[in-house]
Amino acid sequence: MNYILHSMSRILVTRPEHDPLTRHLSRWNSKIIEVAKSKGHAVTDLHKEKANKKEFEGRIKKLNPALVLLNGHGDESCVTGHDNEILVEKGKNEMLLKNKITYAVSCSSAKKLGSVCADSNTAYIGYDEPFALNLDRQFLSDPLHDMRAKNFLEPSNRVACSLLKGHTAKEASDNSKKAFKENIIELLTRKGNDPDAHDDAKSLFWNMSHQVCLGKEDAKL
């Protein structure tokens, strides 16, 4: 039997949970954590209240993770954690993301924060406009069974999953966009005139169009 040995990487994940968007992102990120652990990577999970600035700065300095997965709110210059506490901000502590691969599912952060982080040793994958997520009210407390959200969050998760498989940052972003595209086609060709499906397709197209991979495109774990 042949064994392929992959080197173990350190991964830091922030998973605030204080509103519908962060709850859905958090629960869907638990799938990535499972995959990462199954591949032997060491995952530091800053979940709920632990997604605060003190923990984030302390862990990232101590562990120097190769991959940082940021889930939360923010704006063009920052990404926030639990209860919208700023974790990383342009001009303050963006150096923490240097020499790493970051995937930020956060509003518009690629525009300024990502731009200053990205360099020849650093990859930043994120969105240069607000990330849109359509949910079904019936599944607010059960995000993993929300099939509308699945169309958005599986393609998003594809970034991290591709990186965990050994793809480069650019390939991971391309794979994610391909998954967005497949879901758009599925929604547009769904039988019957389903206004929700058409609306979801529009928002998926928006996310796909605004996902960017900045900096070291050939960075990999």
Add this chain to the structure above:
Amino acid sequence: MSDNKQQLLQESLNDEEIRKLVLARLEVLSPDTIKCIGSEGSFSRDELIESVKRGDKIGKTIEQIEMEWLRALKGGIISELYSS
């Protein structure tokens, strides 16, 4: 899509027409729809309709999403999606 085509689309729909189009699309959504728009929060269908009518930040973002989609349709996104 070329800049000329984008300009033509924008010129062919004024702000009021865009708003009416977006409202018509929102009104047919299921009442269980919740849209999360980045850090702005989570909004029900009816809240989105009100935002678009008021022309606030959320309403403008919804209009932007609609316009990008219309531009993409005009630019041949459907055949592009199928061919790639």
